[in-house]
Amino acid sequence: MTEVQKIEFSPEAMLEVSRIVSHYPQDKMKSALLPVLHIAQNEFGGWLSAETMDYVARLLHIHPIEVYEVATFYSMYNTKPVGKILIEVCQTGPCCLNGAEKIVSYIEKKLNIKVGETTKDNMFTLKTVECLGACGYAPMFQIGETFYEHLTEEKVDMILENLKQEKLKAINN
Amino acid sequence: MGRKLLLEHLNKANINTMEGYLQNGGYRSVEKALKKMTPDEVTEEVKKSGLRGRGGAGFATGMKWSFLDRNSGKPRYLLCNADESEPGTFKDRLLMEKIPHLLIEGMIVSSYALGCRTSYIYIRGEYMFILRILEKAIAEAYAKGYLGENILGSGYSLDLHVHPGAGAYICGEETALIESLEGKRGNPRIKPPFPAIAGLWGCPTIVNNVESIAAVVPIINDGGDEYAKIGIGKSTGTKLISASGNINKPGVYEIEMGISVEEFIYSDEYCGGIKNNLELKACVPGGSSVPILPNHLLLKMSDGNPRLMTYESLSEGGFATGSMLGSGGFIVYDEKACIVRNTWNFARFYHHESCGQCSPCREGTGWMERVLHNIEYGHGKMEDIDLLWDIQRKIEGNTICPLGDAAAWPVAAAIRHFRHEFEYHVKYPNRVFDEDHVYQPEMKMQKV
Ligand SMILES: Cc1cc2nc3c(=O)[nH]c(=O)nc-3n(C[C@H](O)[C@H](O)[C@H](O)COP(=O)(O)O)c2cc1C
Numbered sequence: 001m002t003e004v005q006k007i008e009f010s011p012e013a014m015l016e017v018s019r020i021v022s023h024y025p026q027d028k029m030k031s032a033l034l035p036v037l038h039i040a041q042n043e044f045g046g047w048l049s050a051e052t053m054d055y056v057a058r059l060l061h062i063h064p065i066e067v068y069e070v071a072t073f074y075s076m077y078n079t080k081p082v083g084k085i086l087i088e089v090c091q092t093g094p095c096c097l098n099g100a101e102k103i104v105s106y107i108e109k110k111l112n113i114k115v116g117e118t119t120k121d122n123m124f125t126l127k128t129v130e131c132l133g134a135c136g137y138a139p140m141f142q143i144g145e146t147f148y149e150h151l152t153e154e155k156v157d158m159i160l161e162n163l164k165q166e167k168l169k170a171i172n173n
Numbered sequence: 174m175g176r177k178l179l180l181e182h183l184n185k186a187n188i189n190t191m192e193g194y195l196q197n198g199g200y201r202s203v204e205k206a207l208k209k210m211t212p213d214e215v216t217e218e219v220k221k222s223g224l225r226g227r228g229g230a231g232f233a234t235g236m237k238w239s240f241l242d243r244n245s246g247k248p249r250y251l252l253c254n255a256d257e258s259e260p261g262t263f264k265d266r267l268l269m270e271k272i273p274h275l276l277i278e279g280m281i282v283s284s285y286a287l288g289c290r291t292s293y294i295y296i297r298g299e300y301m302f303i304l305r306i307l308e309k310a311i312a313e314a315y316a317k318g319y320l321g322e323n324i325l326g327s328g329y330s331l332d333l334h335v336h337p338g339a340g341a342y343i344c345g346e347e348t349a350l351i352e353s354l355e356g357k358r359g360n361p362r363i364k365p366p367f368p369a370i371a372g373l374w375g376c377p378t379i380v381n382n383v384e385s386i387a388a389v390v391p392i393i394n395d396g397g398d399e400y401a402k403i404g405i406g407k408s409t410g411t412k413l414i415s416a417s418g419n420i421n422k423p424g425v426y427e428i429e430m431g432i433s434v435e436e437f438i439y440s441d442e443y444c445g446g447i448k449n450n451l452e453l454k455a456c457v458p459g460g461s462s463v464p465i466l467p468n469h470l471l472l473k474m475s476d477g478n479p480r481l482m483t484y485e486s487l488s489e490g491g492f493a494t495g496s497m498l499g500s501g502g503f504i505v506y507d508e509k510a511c512i513v514r515n516t517w518n519f520a521r522f523y524h525h526e527s528c529g530q531c532s533p534c535r536e537g538t539g540w541m542e543r544v545l546h547n548i549e550y551g552h553g554k555m556e557d558i559d560l561l562w563d564i565q566r567k568i569e570g571n572t573i574c575p576l577g578d579a580a581a582w583p584v585a586a587a588i589r590h591f592r593h594e595f596e597y598h599v600k601y602p603n604r605v606f607d608e609d610h611v612y613q614p615e616m617k618m619q620k621v
């Protein structure tokens with residue numbers, strides 16, 4: 001089932017876009033592209049569809065291709081749908097010295113998915129990412145804007161369960 | 174206890190707010206610089222301090238500032254590099270998260286010295302929560318008259334904005350950062366022209382690391398000479414070191430330049446020694462891009478004297494026996510850590526982060542990753558070790574930006590110092606690991 005979503009920023013998002021655009025000279029609106037894509041991804045289900053990218057191109061008066069090439073270059077932009085909760089585990093050296101690989105396998109087993117996959121209920125997507133600047137607090141993952149550090153299997157269980165309950169509550173309301 | 178210039182007030186109440194920051198002497202350097210000094214006098218103090226860029230390359234900050242084209246008639250820009258993506262590095266994050274006003278204060282004074290009307294902090298997209306902290310602090314600074322029109326009645330005006338990246342290590346390279354700030358892919362530019370002549374939107378631009386800019390605050394408060402009294406030789410002042418890996422106390426430490434590596438690793442003030450009472454095997458002292466050193470080369474220089482935490486001492490002996498201070502990302506490996514696995518891990522990182530513009534980097538990083546993967550997983554051949562050496566040598570120096578070198582050096586150093594581990598992997602493909610990816614006892618490093 002795919003939801004048909006109208007691609008248009010909420011008034012609050014629109015306000016934020018104008019604030020961001022005002023940071024750059026008037027003829028350099030394209031500079032707002034990265035921050036505006038972050039807003040777009042937040043607004044439209046955690047990923048950037050072609051429609052979303054075209055919409056952003058229109059807003060910033062640039063060609064759609066200029067948006068596509070940026071969206072595909074930067075790893076934080078998802079050009080395919082992701083689950084409601086995107087788990088991004090750091091897999092780089094320093095984290096591996098403190099058990100990052102075990103945390104990844106634990107989550108894979110727990111959610112019964114492999115890295116890169118989404119659970120059947122569309123709740124969780126598991127991704128591995130490169131160093132997030134938390135190497136001293138390893139192992140760690142990022143979900144949304146939050147860093148979860150010094151992870152253990154028990155902590156992972158708790159964090160994921162809490163976030164899932166929150167999401168379910170939000171959906172039911 | 175060493176002197177602290179940046180983290181002195183780290184644990185003071187409300188230091189993240191304007192009020193708490195002012196109570197601890199905040200924004201004095203803005204008062205001093207804007208009211209009592211000319212921009213050139215500010216630059217002069219920075220030159221006297223001997224401050225060297227804290228982003229990795231260690232280029233003298235005052236000198237860099239003097240290269241800025243001041244006669245182009247175009248706007249000039251200061252960009253703060255808060256991309257912090259070098260594996261092992263997490264110091265700028267602490268500074269911005271806990272003492273955001275220190276960076277803002279440094280940005281105001283530095284922008285004044287450079288004659289900028291607008292400046293930007295480019296922060297990695299994953300640090301969105303810090304972007305929000307900085308934006309809040311910037312709003313406080315505007316409200317207090319430290320930013321905006323006619324700051325403190327000095328006639329100087331400055332706007333400061335934070336700009337998020339979106340997950341690309343390469344955007345820490347200064348010309349890629351500029352491209353990214355212009356709303357493009359982070360492809361490094363061919364130099365020259367250097368940003369000081371043609372940077373952001375073709376205008377003269379200076380890019381400096383977060384820590385470099387924060388260090389301008391104590392330099393202006395106490396004078397460049399006072400700053401230069403700390404440290405040894407051309408390594409002046411204090412340095413933030415992010416320590417990670419197999420140590421008892423990972424974290425960010427502000428050290429006076431010149432303490433010994435041994436003290437840094439073993440004293441309780443800093444890393445507190447190796448975890449689980451294991452032996453120290455190796456260390457990457459300056460972020461993933463710098464050469465790894467085995468313990469005997471790490472603790473002592475070639476003349477037998479202790480190796481110190483300075484630019485010069487850490488690079489003593491060149492790559493044959495030395496490494497680099499780099500970004501201060503200090504990664505420690507205990508005797509059970511697998512050097513091959515770590516080298517493969519870093520190669521994967523550079524392959525993933527290569528922007529793809531130059532073939533030696535684009536193809537070479539991927540090739541090294543595949544060969545290392547084969548060796549690590551028991552499908553390696555002896556020739557592969559020489560092949561790796563060959564690939565990294567062909568990348569080094571043959572690319573547009575230094576990411577190519579950064580990908581080559583860790584592989585070269587691992588083979589140079591730990592060739593026996595690569596050979597062991599090839600010879601005994603089934604014997605290397607237990608199920609936790611930890612070395613079997615017989616592979617423990619010989620005590621030196
Ligand atoms: C691949 C690559 C990544 C880099 N990443 C960073 C970074 O994350 N932060 C940083 O300050 N400098 C980084 N640098 C160094 C910058 O290009 C630049 O030298 C630095 O920001 C200058 O500031 P400084 O003189 O204050 O050190 C990187 C360089 C390269 C080649």
Ligand code: SF4
Pocket residue numbers: 343360361526527528529530531532534535572573574575576577
């Ligand atoms: S060296 Fe690598 S990262 Fe740098 S410009 Fe060339 S391909 Fe891009």
Ligand code: FES
Pocket residue numbers: 090091092093094095096130131132133134135136138140260261262
């Ligand atoms: S290596 Fe994982 S956060 Fe740096």
